[in-house]
Amino acid sequence: MTIQKRQSDARTLWLVLGAALALRLLLALVTEGYPYDMSCFVAWGDKLASQGPAAFYSEGYFADYPPGYLFVLGLVGLVRGMFSIPYESPLTYFLLALVPSLCDCAAAWLVWHVGSEFRPASRVPLLLAAFTAFNPLLLFDTGVWKQIDGAFALPLLGCFWLLEKPRYLPAAFWYGVALAIKPQALLFGPALAACFLAAIAQEENRFRAFGRCFGGAAVALVPPLAAGVPFYGIRDLLPSLLEKYAGTVSGYPYASINAFNWLTALGGNWQPLENTALFGISWHTLGWFLILAVTGGLVFFAVRSVQCGHFSPLLLAAYYGLGVFTFGHCMHERYMVPGVLLTLLAAARWNDIRLYAAGFGLSLTGFINLATVYSLAGSEDEWLSSATSSTVAVLVGLAETVCFVMLLFAVWDLALHGHALSLPERPRPEDPVPAGQPRWQRREVLGLAGLTLATAVLSFTYLGDTTAPQNPLDATDTILSETVTVEGTAINLWVYPGVSFGGSLKVSDAEGNVLLVQELGYSTCFSWSENRLPVSAGQTLTVTVENAQVFELSFRDGDGNPVPVTGGGALFDEQTSVPDTISQLNSMYFDEIYHGRTGYEQLHKMPVYETTHPPLGKDLIMAGIALFGMTGFGWRFSGTLFGVLLVPLAWCFARRLTRKRWIGAVAGVLLALDFMRFVQSRIATIDIYGTFFILLGAYFMLWYCQSVLQKGVTRSLLPMALGGVAFGLGCAAKWTGIYAGAGLAILYLGVLYARWRQKKPGFSSEFRTAALGGVVFYVLLPLCIYIASYLPYWWRNPDFSLGDWWNCQVSMYEYHSNLEATHPFESRWYTWLLGLRPVWYYQNTHLPDGLRASIAGLGGPVIWLAGLACLVALLWHQVSHRGSRAGAGVLILYGTQLIPWMLVTRCTFLYHYFPSSMFCLAAIALVLSHIHRESLARRIGIGLCVVSLVLFICYYPALSGLPIPTWWAEALECLPSFGFY
Numbered sequence: 001m002t003i004q005k006r007q008s009d010a011r012t013l014w015l016v017l018g019a020a021l022a023l024r025l026l027l028a029l030v031t032e033g034y035p036y037d038m039s040c041f042v043a044w045g046d047k048l049a050s051q052g053p054a055a056f057y058s059e060g061y062f063a064d065y066p067p068g069y070l071f072v073l074g075l076v077g078l079v080r081g082m083f084s085i086p087y088e089s090p091l092t093y094f095l096l097a098l099v100p101s102l103c104d105c106a107a108a109w110l111v112w113h114v115g116s117e118f119r120p121a122s123r124v125p126l127l128l129a130a131f132t133a134f135n136p137l138l139l140f141d142t143g144v145w146k147q148i149d150g151a152f153a154l155p156l157l158g159c160f161w162l163l164e165k166p167r168y169l170p171a172a173f174w175y176g177v178a179l180a181i182k183p184q185a186l187l188f189g190p191a192l193a194a195c196f197l198a199a200i201a202q203e204e205n206r207f208r209a210f211g212r213c214f215g216g217a218a219v220a221l222v223p224p225l226a227a228g229v230p231f232y233g234i235r236d237l238l239p240s241l242l243e244k245y246a247g248t249v250s251g252y253p254y255a256s257i258n259a260f261n262w263l264t265a266l267g268g269n270w271q272p273l274e275n276t277a278l279f280g281i282s283w284h285t286l287g288w289f290l291i292l293a294v295t296g297g298l299v300f301f302a303v304r305s306v307q308c309g310h311f312s313p314l315l316l317a318a319y320y321g322l323g324v325f326t327f328g329h330c331m332h333e334r335y336m337v338p339g340v341l342l343t344l345l346a347a348a349r350w351n352d353i354r355l356y357a358a359g360f361g362l363s364l365t366g367f368i369n370l371a372t373v374y375s376l377a378g379s380e381d382e383w384l385s386s387a388t389s390s391t392v393a394v395l396v397g398l399a400e401t402v403c404f405v406m407l408l409f410a411v412w413d414l415a416l417h418g419h420a421l422s423l424p425e426r427p428r429p430e431d432p433v434p435a436g437q438p439r440w441q442r443r444e445v446l447g448l449a450g451l452t453l454a455t456a457v458l459s460f461t462y463l464g465d466t467t468a469p470q471n472p473l474d475a476t477d478t479i480l481s482e483t484v485t486v487e488g489t490a491i492n493l494w495v496y497p498g499v500s501f502g503g504s505l506k507v508s509d510a511e512g513n514v515l516l517v518q519e520l521g522y523s524t525c526f527s528w529s530e531n532r533l534p535v536s537a538g539q540t541l542t543v544t545v546e547n548a549q550v551f552e553l554s555f556r557d558g559d560g561n562p563v564p565v566t567g568g569g570a571l572f573d574e575q576t577s578v579p580d581t582i583s584q585l586n587s588m589y590f591d592e593i594y595h596g597r598t599g600y601e602q603l604h605k606m607p608v609y610e611t612t613h614p615p616l617g618k619d620l621i622m623a624g625i626a627l628f629g630m631t632g633f634g635w636r637f638s639g640t641l642f643g644v645l646l647v648p649l650a651w652c653f654a655r656r657l658t659r660k661r662w663i664g665a666v667a668g669v670l671l672a673l674d675f676m677r678f679v680q681s682r683i684a685t686i687d688i689y690g691t692f693f694i695l696l697g698a699y700f701m702l703w704y705c706q707s708v709l710q711k712g713v714t715r716s717l718l719p720m721a722l723g724g725v726a727f728g729l730g731c732a733a734k735w736t737g738i739y740a741g742a743g744l745a746i747l748y749l750g751v752l753y754a755r756w757r758q759k760k761p762g763f764s765s766e767f768r769t770a771a772l773g774g775v776v777f778y779v780l781l782p783l784c785i786y787i788a789s790y791l792p793y794w795w796r797n798p799d800f801s802l803g804d805w806w807n808c809q810v811s812m813y814e815y816h817s818n819l820e821a822t823h824p825f826e827s828r829w830y831t832w833l834l835g836l837r838p839v840w841y842y843q844n845t846h847l848p849d850g851l852r853a854s855i856a857g858l859g860g861p862v863i864w865l866a867g868l869a870c871l872v873a874l875l876w877h878q879v880s881h882r883g884s885r886a887g888a889g890v891l892i893l894y895g896t897q898l899i900p901w902m903l904v905t906r907c908t909f910l911y912h913y914f915p916s917s918m919f920c921l922a923a924i925a926l927v928l929s930h931i932h933r934e935s936l937a938r939r940i941g942i943g944l945c946v947v948s949l950v951l952f953i954c955y956y957p958a959l960s961g962l963p964i965p966t967w968w969a970e971a972l973e974c975l976p977s978f979g980f981y
Contacts, residue, residue, distance in 0.1 A: 013109065020134055021101055021104075021105050024142050029094055030903070031093070033093055033096070033145060034373075041073055041096055042096075044065070045073035047077075049078045054230065056231055057240070066241065067227040068181040100148050101142050103150040103153070104138050107341055110157055110345065111344055118349060124881055131360075132344050136363060137363045138150060140371060149338070150337075152185070155178040156178045160317040163192075166313075168195075169216060169219050171195075172192075172217070172219040175220050176222055179220065180227045183244075184338075187320075190320060191316050191317040194302040195316065198311055199212060253272060254272060254273060254330065255275075255286075255287065256270070256271070258393075259332055259336070259369070260372075261401065263283065265393075265397035269384055269390070271283055287327075295320075298316060301319065301411060302316060304416050308418065312349070315346050317339075317342045322343065323404065339362070340363055340366060351422050352414060353421045356879075361400075368396050368830045369396055371902065372396075372830055375828045388827060391976065391977050423881065430884060434709050434885075447665060451648070451651070451669065454672070459640050462962065464585050464631060465632045466628065466629075466632075466634075467631060468577055468630060468632065470574070470629055471551070474498075479544060484567045484572060486540075488557065489536055489563070492556045494528055494530055494531075494578065496526070496553070496554075497526070497529075498526060499597060501547060501548075501609075502521055502547060505546075506545075506546070507543050508541065508544070509540075520545075522593060522594075522609060523593055526635075527589070530556075545571075550571060554572075562575065582844075584844065585632050585961075586632050588635070591683075595617065595618055595685050595686055596635040596685075598621070599618050599624070600635070613686055614786065616686075616789040617734065619792060621638055621684055624639075624641075639684060640681050642681065642689055643680065648668065650695065651668035652699060653695060654666070656699065656702055657922060663929055666928065667921055670860075670924070670945060673948040673952040674860035674917075676860055676911065678952075679855065680911055680914055687911050689729075690736050693727075693733055694897070695918045696729075697727045697730055698893050698918070700719045700726055703722075703723075704716050708751050709754060713769045713773070721777050725781065729785060732785055732788075735816075740896065742896040747892060790808070816906060825840050826908060827839075828908065832916075834864070835858060835910065837910055837977050838858045838910055839856065840980040841857055842855040842961055843981075844963065850966055857910055860917070861947075862944050862948045866924055871890075871919075873927055874923055893922070901913075954972070955972060
């Protein structure tokens with residue numbers, strides 16, 4: 001039985017490794033790699049291929065790698081030369097990633113092999129091998145960064161695994177291979193020495209043991225010496241190699257070189273070694289002190305484990321490699337890769353949950369470390385000096401240190417006592433037929449209605465003015481003038497422009513002197529502006545508008561009161577609609593000038609300015625304008641309505657997911673008080689619509705999956721069809737809806753597989769229904785909905801055709817793929833997880849001293865932070881073989897919404913994480929439902945709601961634009977990366 005199981009696991013493993021290899025190579029093809037390493041690798045390979053090894057290390061030529069891996073790069077250079085493959089070709093990236101990708105897969109196979117040796121009847125080794133194969137740190141390092149750490153780490157893994165056997169001389173050889181590839185192998189030299197010296201204490205024949213030590217040293221030198229001969233010759237080989245290794249090791253004299261570790265957490269990133277760190281101690285001294293402490297720990301663990309009979313080279317190597325990375329100076333971000341792999345290999349050997357957890361945590365922190373550095377390469381923040389980047393570095397450095405401490409506890413217990421904390425047994429398998437949903441109760445319906453009503457009151461209050469000038473002086477493509485006589489002394493002129501494609505407003509006196517010129521462009525539409533224009537009573541002025549709409553003007557005196565005028569035509573015909581003060585209540589801000597404006601243009605059949613997103617969101621904005629006029633309330637109405645409806649939808653989603661009524665209520669309250677939901681629903685942009693339809697599609701897919709497992713595919717056509725409608729609406733609102741489609745597809749196919757495993761009769765008929773339904777409801781129907789969202793284009797121009805529609809899609813793709821714009825409040829995806837960089841949408845500059853008013857797109861602390869913790873917990877349960885279908889579904893929906901943003905290089909913002917945050921909320925709901933003591937779970941849920949309410953009250957001014965005293969505003973900027981007042 002064990003042999004059959006091992007063979008079955010082996011077949012599964014080969015499928016996993018094949019998929020992992022394909023994914024790495026696909027990532028290599030579609031990403032550009034870390035530019036500095038890529039340029040070096042390509043240049044080195046070309047030089048080696050063209051000039052040969054003997055001329056490679058020429059004087060003044062930068063090449064800080066030893067000879068070992070240069071043969072592979074030279075082969076890449078030969079292939080590129082033979083087929084004339086350019087530097088920036090995806091084929092170049094493919095060739096560079098091929099060998100490290102194969103080595104990554106070999107490392108995953110070794111993890112499975114080691115685990116299977118000790119636990120042949122368990123499926124944990126296969127699961128751990130799968131995690132290693134799809135480890136985000138390794139995927140990014142090899143597939144995206146295109147580094148060779150996989151090729152460097154593999155011989156180190158082989159070395160310390162052979163030492164476990166123990167097979168000393170082959171281990172020494174593999175260590176030499178690693179040393180020939182990268183000088184960083186020297187970091188593991190003390191661990192190797194400890195293993196050889198431990199053999200002296202363990203073996204009775206001390207002479208033989210000493211001989212093995214010297215023999216191992218000699219064998220370890222063979223690979224680097226042999227690799228160096230073609231480059232340096234025999235005579236200069238040893239001194240040249242020593243100079244190369246010494247120069248590489250001392251090449252970056254900084255406390256930390258983008259390594260998110262303990263020294264970075266202390267503020268040492270890119271700090272020169274001679275600078276003061278703590279208590280007058282330099283970073284150089286501090287680093288060496290900590291390395292000596294880690295080395296002392298290595299000696300302690302080696303000696304005690306030999307004495308206690310629990311000596312493990314894998315444990316020592318994992319501890320020392322990661323200990324030096326965590327506490328040592330001059331560390332690069334990728335120096336942790338071998339240590340992480342050694343930790344996973346030690347976990348396979350010992351089956352200790354702390355090793356699993358440390359490897360899991362270090363993989364995540366290392367992944368964020370690499371992603372941060374990679375995404376900022378070549379930017380102004382390349383040195384991670386901004387408040388946002390430095391905060392990320394410090395927080396991730398602290399998290400990495402915590403993970404190492406977890407590893408340290410495991411090594412202590414295992415080395416001194418041999419006590420392994422095995423993974424808990426997997427809970428009883430889930431029932432193949434899920435339980436039904438609880439019936440709705442009257443008080444639950446009333447609670448849902450009450451929460452929705454309260455959310456509506458909260459959201460629509462202080463949203464925008466319900467009146468505004470509606471009758472413009474329309475000088476589009478022409479020049480129009482009006483004469484006006486000011487009846488009192490004026491100091492300022494307020495201007496309320498409409499649509500303009502590069503026009504202007506000019507004010508002249510009776511003698512023709514130009515008193516004011518204001519440019520009117522895309523950024524000025526439907527926003528009141530104040531211009532200083534002193535005018536005496538009785539003065540007659542001429543106002544000239546060129547190629548623009550101007551809805552209204554208003555002269556104001558020194559106290560801000562309106563000054564009456566005579567004449568002026570359409571420019572002064574709606575003075576009762578002029579607001580008392582200028583604020584966000586009556587003026588557009590941020591991207592409202594694109595999407596809100598487009599809603600107005602579509603309603604009036606004008607040429608559309610904003611065409612970089614599908615039109616459904618702007619169609620819905622148009623509906624609000626049609627109902628309430630072109631006012632602040634009108635252009636924000638539809639988005640606010642959808643933001644309100646998002647709350648009962650989240651309630652229903654969490655209720656269906658967990659089958660617990662009270663958890664649905666908790667989810668609804670948390671979302672009602674969520675910062676991002678509140679802000680994004682009250683601004684006339686399209687993200688709220690995409691998010692609503694993404695969650696709606698997830699709800700229908702959840703309903704569909706539960707229905708299929710209970711009643712079969714044929715009796716689940718309603719949620720299938722509704723899910724397709726929601727998916728189509730999401731895509732038509734914003735292309736991020738397409739990201740959600742990947743998650744929906746995985747769940748759609750996954751539940752079909754689960755249905756097959758139920759072994760119900762008639763599955764072939766159900767399969768045909770699912771296949772046809774998938775095509776009809778998730779391909780054809782969404783396509784029709786997407787095309788139908790362009791109806792306003794056809795209303796404006798009956799000649800609008802499918803060819804024109806296709807050109808719109810091409811234009812959108814080219815815009816987003818080629819966008820190189822920057823923004824002071826842009827942020828990368830890894831900062832979204834903690835909401836570190838809010839988007840500053842609006843600042844009121846028309847307030848008296850002592851008051852401030854702003855609107856910021858902030859992440860809700862409870863949903864985002866608690867949700868992130870719950871997502872990590874769910875992921876940990878999945879990879880540790882204790883997960884559930886529901887947990888896997890939430891992770892899939894979250895991951896497919898976020899992962900595409902990891903590959904986006906254009907300017908991105910915190911609100912792009914808004915759809916993903918819906919599944920942070922789902923993760924909270926699911927984790928609450930898994931707490932065995934329901935009374936405790938309820939108290940936690942209530943506590944989260946109370947914290948959300950307190951934070952919402954504190955931050956309401958920053959979310960709504962309400963003016964507050966300066967001290968309050970400054971107190972809200974609790975992180976240096978905030979900056980929204």
